[in-house]
Every structure is written in C-alpha cells, then in structure tokens.
Amino acid sequence: MNVIGKVTVLPQLPPSIARLSELAYNLYWSWTPHAQALYSELDPQVWENFGQNPVRTLLEVPQARLDTVATDKDYLARYKSVMADFDAYMNLKKTWASQNAPEMQPVAYFSMEYGFHESLPIYSGGLGVLAGDHCKSASDLGLPFTAVGMLFHQGYFRQLFDKDGWQNEAYDELDLTTLPITPARTPDGQEARVSVRIGHREIAVRVWNLTVGRIRVLLLDTNVPENSEEDRKLTARLYGGNQELRVQQYVLLGVAGIRALRALDVPASVYHMNEGHAALLGLERIRECVDAGLDFRTALESVASSTLFTTHTPVAAGNDAFTYELMDRYLEQWPELLSVSRHELYELARHDQNWDGQTVPAFSMTVFALRMSRAANGVSELHGEVSRDMWKFLYPGAEAEEVPIGHVTNGAHNLTFTSQAMRDLLSTVLPKDWTERLEDEEMWKAVDGLSDAQLSNVQLETKREMIAFIRARMREQMLRNGASAADVAATDTLMDANTLTIGFARRFATYKRATLLFRDRERLARIVNHPDRPVQFVFAGKAHPADNPGKAFIQEIYRMSQEPEFRGKIVILENYDMNVARHLVQGVDIWLNNPRRPLEASGTSGMKASFNGSPNFSVLDGWWREGYDGTNGWPIGEEREYADLNVQDDADAFSLYQTLEDEIVPRYYGGATGEDSWAYSVRRSIETVSPRFSMQRQVIDYVQRYYLPLGKRGQAVAANHNAEARTIAGWKTWVRQQWPYVSISAHAELPATCHPGQTAPISAQVNPAGISLEELRVEAVLNRAGHLTRFPLASRGDGTFSAEVPLEESGLYSVGVRMIPEIDGLSNELETGLIKWATAR
Structure with a gap:
C-alpha cells in the first residue's frame, strides 16, 4: 500500500464517561490500578497489545464498546469513584509542601531520561525510573516543581533474544498521536518552539507537555520539518550513537531546556541536575546573566548558588568525559557568548584521562556539574563516601570526609x-x-x-x-x-x-x-x-x-x-x-x-x-x-x-x-x-x-537538605543586582591570584605520651601576601584512626595564630596545621578549593 498520509480519528466519548480522555492525559493513572482498570476493561487485548496505554486504547476501542460501557451501571460506579479520587488529589489544598515548606522556591529538575510507564519508553533503567518516581512524589507532596527532559522517538530499545540467547535490539518509532502528551503552548497560545546553535547549525526544538499529577514535564523534540534529517535524529534514541551525538544531546537538554522554561514563562529558582548529562544548563544560565550585564565570574557565582547536582554512579562509564577537540566542535561559540576564555571555561570541567596510554585533559560532565553547583549529593550513604573520595582531587589538601558532597538515599514510588x-x-x-x-x-x-x-x-x-x-x-x-x-x-x-x-x-x-x-x-x-x-x-x-x-x-x-x-x-x-x-x-x-x-x-x-x-x-x-x-x-x-x-x-x-x-x-x-x-x-x-x-521520604529529604537552603541562598546571592555574587567572585579572583605567595609554618610542643584531656600548645606563623588575616582560617587538624577533629587557632593580629589544642580521647594522633581562605556567604568552607598545609619549624 502506498501511504500518502496519516490521520487520527478521535473517539466520541459518551457524556457519562467523557472524562476518560482527560484522565488518559494525566499520568496519575500510572500509579492508580483502579484507573488503569477503566481502560483495560474496555478491551483487555487492546490494552495489552498497545503497552497498557490509555490514549491508544481509547483510539482503538470500537465506538460501540464505548457506548455499551457508558450505560453499564457497575462500570459507571467504578468510573465515578476513580474520578472522585482524581479530583480530590488534584484539588487538595493542604499538601505536605503547603504545610511544611510554604516558603519553598520553584524547582526545575533536569534529567536525560524518565521512566513513568512502559507506554512512554523514554528511559533505559534505574536512573530514568528514579527520575520518574521523583516527579510523581513531587506531585504527591505538592511541590512547585517542573521537570525537563527529551522526547526520544525510538526510545531506548526493545530487547529480543535469538534462539541462542543473544540480545538483539529493535527500535520502534513512537506514534506521538497515541502518547499522553500535548504541544506545550506559550502564554500567548502559540506552540512552543526554541532554537539552539550546535556547532555551525541552528536547530529548532519543539516542546511537548506531559502532565504527571499536579506537576508538568517538558519534553524536547528536534524531529520537526524545519530541521535537517541529521538534526531530526538528535532526539531519536536514548544513549544511542557515538560520543558526538551524546555531546549534542547534552547541549540540547541543558541549553534548549532552559530556553523552554523561559519560552513558557515557567518560574524556576532552584535548578536540580540529575546526573552530569544536564550539566550544560549552566552555560545558558550564565549567558543570560552575562547578557544582563554581569561579568562571567559573577554570573557563575549567581548561577551556581541556586544549583544542585546529583551524581549516580562511581563507575567510569557513567561519568562522561570528552576530548577538548570534540567539545570545540559543539561549544566553540560559547566562550565568546560568556565573555570568558576557552581555557578558563574548560578548566571548570577538566579531568585528566589516560587514553591510549597518554594522559590528556578532558572535559568531564561530572566535574563541570560539580563546578557549576554549590550543592552536590550521592544517592546512598556509602555512595556519598565513595563520591567524596572519588572527587577529592578537586579539593587538593582536603581529606575525603571533608569534600562537600552529601547524600540522599534513593527511594521508590x-x-x-x-x-x-x-x-x-x-x-x-x-x-x-x-x-x-x-x-x-x-x-x-x-x-x-x-x-x-x-x-x-x-x-x-x-x-x-x-x-x-x-x-x-x-x-x-x-x-x-x-x-x-x-x-x-x-x-x-x-x-x-x-x-x-x-x-x-x-x-x-x-x-x-x-x-x-x-x-x-x-x-x-x-x-x-x-x-x-x-x-x-x-x-x-x-x-x-x-x-x-x-x-x-x-x-x-x-x-x-x-x-x-x-x-x-x-x-x-x-x-x-x-x-x-x-x-x-x-x-x-x-x-x-x-x-x-x-x-x-x-x-x-x-x-x-x-x-x-x-x-x-x-x-x-x-x-x-x-x-x-x-x-x-x-x-x-x-x-x-x-x-x-x-x-x-x-x-x-x-x-x-x-x-x-x-x-x-x-x-x-x-x-x-x-x-x-x-x-x-x-x-x-x-x-x-x-x-x-519511599520516594516520598527521598523528596522530603531533598526539600529540607537542598531545595529550601538553595532557594534562600540563591535569592541572597542575587539580591541587590547580584551584590553578594560580585563580592564573592571578586574575592575569589584576588585570593587565587595571591595564593601562590601565601605561606604558613607551624610549631607544636607535642609530648610523646599524655592522658586524655591534656592540651598541646600549637602555633603557626602566616605570611598572608596581602590577604586579610580575618579571611584566613588557620586550624589544627587531628587525625585519629582516620577521623578528623579540627580546632581553630586564634589570630594575634601579627600573622601569628595559636591555641591550646585538647587531646580528648586516648589513641594515636597525627597532628597538622593548615590554612583555608573564607568569607561570609560561601556555601561551604572548601568552596575555593584552596588549602595550604604548614611546614614544621
């Protein structure tokens, strides 16, 4: 058959069951079996054949069957019960957030994949399902929350075993008319379109709206007529293709994702990057600030102050790193857009790699995400420990336990x-x-x-x-x-x-x-x-x-x-x-x-x-x-x-x-x-x-540990035309410039043995190289069985710092003295990444 086009004929739902269509376009049904039953009862075979998809089921079920159930008293009773529950859920006024976090600022959550339901196959596994569950619980808790992702037309892949048990992959083109998505519309009613420059090409991006309970998810799509055939494939497959494709997809997610929020006038004060795939959203946010008159370093402080990064794996394959040459191909215009040198921009992502027996600098998405945020976390207690050790090289001189990466243990919906x-x-x-x-x-x-x-x-x-x-x-x-x-x-x-x-x-x-x-x-x-x-x-x-x-x-x-x-x-x-x-x-x-x-x-x-x-x-x-x-x-x-x-x-x-x-x-x-x-x-x-x-516990943890503090700090740093951001950026520039010239030496009178409760006099002499002594934290660091105790040394005002440091418990101690620059307003005491240990005198 020669196909000249396609047309979708929408079902005519009888008035008594008319809201089945409304419910089908809200993924509330994906965690409500009684709601799913309303569609499966229409035709169990159709329901199973088409991936338990309510939208497709309504399209496939004959009109006569719809007319029949519209007069079935038992079916109507179940329908009314489900719709009553749905309305109660959607209209609930006293949510957890309204009662426990009324001051919470709106969150924009970015993830490469989302697993909401098998009928929307834009996920590969645990990371995507976790992101989908995060959205569902954000809805359950009533958070001001918007998610951003990609609409992959061929999803991940359908797995088929051959007769020998070898995995083969099949890619099925999704029919968008049968998915629970609608075109996102701008405030003036137009279908949302944004564009992003990748390399030398300007790429058009369509934005789709997915409703998940009380929240919305924006999905980005390049499969539009105005793009070339090559660019239309940028949103074809999740994790398909080579490294070049992945870099381009990361530009799309981060840059086009921010532009989609702006085009739709969606408020966002806290930005949550779910894995390093989303790290490039920082580029677009900084560009906005630079266009508004800020210098690059001030813009970086302002943007990072309201950004959270969640890392999900210690495995190398899950932490993308690309050659500078490859990044140049797709980010070449960004240094100019941000008014920064290529060297300074790429240094924010540098993680040297051993490739083919040679050590070369690489652009690490994880490192860039850590540098572009002021809060970071692993996804379990042990993973937090592993992550702190894995990324401690970003904080030379720090012990792993001090690295500012926390943890929120995952949950499930x-x-x-x-x-x-x-x-x-x-x-x-x-x-x-x-x-x-x-x-x-x-x-x-x-x-x-x-x-x-x-x-x-x-x-x-x-x-x-x-x-x-x-x-x-x-x-x-x-x-x-x-x-x-x-x-x-x-x-x-x-x-x-x-x-x-x-x-x-x-x-x-x-x-x-x-x-x-x-x-x-x-x-x-x-x-x-x-x-x-x-x-x-x-x-x-x-x-x-x-x-x-x-x-x-x-x-x-x-x-x-x-x-x-x-x-x-x-x-x-x-x-x-x-x-x-x-x-x-x-x-x-x-x-x-x-x-x-x-x-x-x-x-x-x-x-x-x-x-x-x-x-x-x-x-x-x-x-x-x-x-x-x-x-x-x-x-x-x-x-x-x-x-x-x-x-x-x-x-x-x-x-x-x-x-x-x-x-x-x-x-x-x-x-x-x-x-x-x-x-x-x-x-x-x-x-x-x-x-x-429970995912509910997980999301509450994110609210209390990260969303609320980041919302407050982001506002404070950006207040008064980014006054605090300017102060921090200027101070960091000065301190980093002077740091090579700073010196510290220390002296301690440590007895060979002593009893718990005794003290040891420790002093240090500092040459601040022009940095204010009040902006230098000098401290004794006691290491006992791998556990650190830090004790500040008091300044005498002449470059000398001293204290009687207590030795509280029995055991073998190693004692050191170090200096860290700090001022009010930093997110953590190691934010500068600068530490200088004292030499003995």
Whole structure:
C-alpha cells in the first residue's frame, strides 16, 4: 500500500464517561490500578497489545464498546469513584509542601531520561525510573516543581533474544498521536518552539507537555520539518550513537531546556541536575546573566548558588568525559557568548584521562556539574563516601570526609510498584490517609496486625499472576524463534507457585555480576532440584547495545536455563521494562542483588520488592547497607573491600549459597511461627523498607537538605543586582591570584605520651601576601584512626595564630596545621578549593 498520509480519528466519548480522555492525559493513572482498570476493561487485548496505554486504547476501542460501557451501571460506579479520587488529589489544598515548606522556591529538575510507564519508553533503567518516581512524589507532596527532559522517538530499545540467547535490539518509532502528551503552548497560545546553535547549525526544538499529577514535564523534540534529517535524529534514541551525538544531546537538554522554561514563562529558582548529562544548563544560565550585564565570574557565582547536582554512579562509564577537540566542535561559540576564555571555561570541567596510554585533559560532565553547583549529593550513604573520595582531587589538601558532597538515599514510588492486592490489604490496618504519610515509620508498625494467612494469600495471588505473565512471555519468545511444539507446550507448566521463587532484574552491566549465581554449578543444581525444598529463579535485564560483555552474561544465563538440570528452574525474560519489573517485584518471594561492592551507588529494585513483602537477599552495598537490620532480609558477603576481584567473587558466591541453604530455604519451607516464620520476614520487609525507602521520604529529604537552603541562598546571592555574587567572585579572583605567595609554618610542643584531656600548645606563623588575616582560617587538624577533629587557632593580629589544642580521647594522633581562605556567604568552607598545609619549624 502506498501511504500518502496519516490521520487520527478521535473517539466520541459518551457524556457519562467523557472524562476518560482527560484522565488518559494525566499520568496519575500510572500509579492508580483502579484507573488503569477503566481502560483495560474496555478491551483487555487492546490494552495489552498497545503497552497498557490509555490514549491508544481509547483510539482503538470500537465506538460501540464505548457506548455499551457508558450505560453499564457497575462500570459507571467504578468510573465515578476513580474520578472522585482524581479530583480530590488534584484539588487538595493542604499538601505536605503547603504545610511544611510554604516558603519553598520553584524547582526545575533536569534529567536525560524518565521512566513513568512502559507506554512512554523514554528511559533505559534505574536512573530514568528514579527520575520518574521523583516527579510523581513531587506531585504527591505538592511541590512547585517542573521537570525537563527529551522526547526520544525510538526510545531506548526493545530487547529480543535469538534462539541462542543473544540480545538483539529493535527500535520502534513512537506514534506521538497515541502518547499522553500535548504541544506545550506559550502564554500567548502559540506552540512552543526554541532554537539552539550546535556547532555551525541552528536547530529548532519543539516542546511537548506531559502532565504527571499536579506537576508538568517538558519534553524536547528536534524531529520537526524545519530541521535537517541529521538534526531530526538528535532526539531519536536514548544513549544511542557515538560520543558526538551524546555531546549534542547534552547541549540540547541543558541549553534548549532552559530556553523552554523561559519560552513558557515557567518560574524556576532552584535548578536540580540529575546526573552530569544536564550539566550544560549552566552555560545558558550564565549567558543570560552575562547578557544582563554581569561579568562571567559573577554570573557563575549567581548561577551556581541556586544549583544542585546529583551524581549516580562511581563507575567510569557513567561519568562522561570528552576530548577538548570534540567539545570545540559543539561549544566553540560559547566562550565568546560568556565573555570568558576557552581555557578558563574548560578548566571548570577538566579531568585528566589516560587514553591510549597518554594522559590528556578532558572535559568531564561530572566535574563541570560539580563546578557549576554549590550543592552536590550521592544517592546512598556509602555512595556519598565513595563520591567524596572519588572527587577529592578537586579539593587538593582536603581529606575525603571533608569534600562537600552529601547524600540522599534513593527511594521508590510506593504506589507505582505496590500491587493493588497488597494496597487493599494494607488499607485494612493503616490509617485512611496512609498514602499521604508513606514516610511515617511509626504508622507502618500497624502491619504487625496482618495475619500470616492474609499476607500469604495476597502474595500467592500476585505470584500466580507473575507466573502467568512469565509463561505468556516465554511462549511468545519461543514461537518467534521457531521452537519445537514440545518446548512451546512446556511453557504452560513453567514455574510453580508453591516453589520458593527468587528474582533478579536489572541492567546487565558486568559489575552487577548477574552470573555470580552460577559460580558453582553443581551446588546450584542441588539447590534448585531439592526434592522437598526446591528453588526457582527468574532473571531479566538489558545490556547496553555496545556492551558485549553484558550481552555475554545474558547469553550465559539463557544457556544455563536450557541445561537439563536447570530447565524450568532458571528463566530469563526478554525486554525488561517497567511492566516486567512490576510483575517481578510484586510476585517473587525473594529479591536477589549481588553487585561488586562498592560500585552499586544505590539500587532501587529491591525496595520495590519489599513494598510487596519480598525480603532482600543482597550485597551490603548501596541502599541495602542502610536498609538491612537483621530481620528484613539477608546479606551476601561481608562489608569489606577486596584487592583481588576473583577472591571477592568466590567469597560472595560461597556466602550466597550458604545463606540460601542454611537460612532462607529452611525458613520458607519450615512452617514455623512467630519470629522464626516466613511471615515475620515478610512483615519486617514491608514495615521497615516502605517508609524509609519511599520516594516520598527521598523528596522530603531533598526539600529540607537542598531545595529550601538553595532557594534562600540563591535569592541572597542575587539580591541587590547580584551584590553578594560580585563580592564573592571578586574575592575569589584576588585570593587565587595571591595564593601562590601565601605561606604558613607551624610549631607544636607535642609530648610523646599524655592522658586524655591534656592540651598541646600549637602555633603557626602566616605570611598572608596581602590577604586579610580575618579571611584566613588557620586550624589544627587531628587525625585519629582516620577521623578528623579540627580546632581553630586564634589570630594575634601579627600573622601569628595559636591555641591550646585538647587531646580528648586516648589513641594515636597525627597532628597538622593548615590554612583555608573564607568569607561570609560561601556555601561551604572548601568552596575555593584552596588549602595550604604548614611546614614544621
């Protein structure tokens, strides 16, 4: 057929169900199963075939069916109940924010990917789902919040296994008319368009509006007629192509994203960069300030004072660094636009790399993001520690624990991932408003009131649903790959609802060690084939298209699943997405996670499983290091580091098998009561993880630790025509100019031994090289077993500083003296990055 064009014929919804269209365009339905049911009941097959997409479902369902349900009393009753809940949610006046943070300034949140729902595939994995959950909870809490991202027309990719278990990628072009998005409109009613210069090309960007509860997300799109074919592909695929494409996409996200906010007159006072992909938003914000008359350094202070950066991984592949030559190709006009030299601009991003045996300066997106912000955080307590050590070279002379990178431990959006059956059960013991108090740990103790039978029945129900889903998926895969009739028929009995079922689903990066389970094949075979207490495993996950080692892990698991001793006991599903994730976290008995510590920054899938009562069985890395309390799951391995990776893998695999055989399997099948019962572990999982690792708790932490302070500081620095920004910028310029000429020497009368409570006289002599002595902090630094204690030395006004420094506790101390420049108004005492240690005299 020769296609000359396409037309979308909109459904004619009868008046009694007319608001189904309104609801379809608000992703409130994505975390509300009762709302989803209104669309799935119209035509279950259409609902499943088109990715559980309400907009597409309404387009595909025959008019006659719509007319029929419009007169169905039961359907109308459910429709009215859902719409009443929706209206109550949208019109709620007393939100958490209105009551607890009424002074909060509006936040603009930038992320390369967002995982809201599988029908909008603009995410690759955990980072995107986390960003989507962040938006959902920002809505739940009533924050003044707008998110900015990209509309990828081919999404990430659809994963297909061939008959040998090798991952292949398929890219499907999204039909925008079937997505829950609308053109964003300027205040005068025009469709929003912005433009951005990338290299020598001017690129037009269309802006789409996505509504997520009470907040909006702006999605950038270059697939418009006025662009060249090459430029239209800039928003084709997420994380596709080469480094050149990635740099151009980062320019789009940062620069066009800021311009979209301005074109739509969206207020923003705090800017949150979710990973280094968004770092270039600082360029456009500084350009705005320079155009308004500020010099570059003052503009930098003003912009950075209201910016937060969240780093998500210590793995090198997650911290982009590009050659200066490549950056010149796409940023060549920016030094002139910012009235700054190329050298000074690139120094803000410099991170020397060893490429091809040579050390060369590189433009690091992470370093640039850290320099362009005055607050930064990792995504778990341990990741904060790792990040401080990883980036301490930016603060020469500082110890890792002092580096100004904090942490907010990740959470997950409870209502998106908790099954409706579990939500209904929880509602029988939790308060009526429990979904608005998810972070309330005291409230969750009511879960103790649920009986063993109640929990078992709900979990068996969702487990059966998961198994039915797995069987359908495996049957579809086998038919596509030409499997035998016997193998296809065998999918009808695949997995058993009465068998202990363990799930592992995540991105197949090699450090996540998806194949660790198979390190001792004979022992694993005994475990899964035990005659009285069998165990079965279900795996899922995607490897990046360019990650052949990750693909090899997938293939290894697939081949193991075909071996006689594992057939039917090991299953690996293709095309891991949010739909697969929901089925698994709601249906498995145990969640397995065994990354190579300490490379798992956080991880969130295990949280979602625990929301549904599935205990975690995980390495003490990321969030589980904080979440594990001895009752709500099991650890793998020890909380230690290894010099030899093979030794680490052997130790962790041994721990995995031993814990499974000696603790988990006996508890699951043992039939004990009380604290030795399986139901006790289930309860503890729900009541300890649900509040502490809710996305609601996470977003509240961001508000209290970062959004509120940054909003206040940003306003203060920019007040009176950026007076404080000018002061800070000028002072830093002067101090950095003089710092090479500053000197300090120190003298201490330290006894060889002493008793706790004694003091040691310490003095220092400073040559300030013109810097005011009042702007120099001189301090003694006591290091005892890796923990620092700092004690200020008092100035005598003549360049001499001294103090009697107390030695409070017993132990071996190392003592040093150092000098740091500081003035009022800095975000932290190490903001200048300048530290000078004293020489002994």
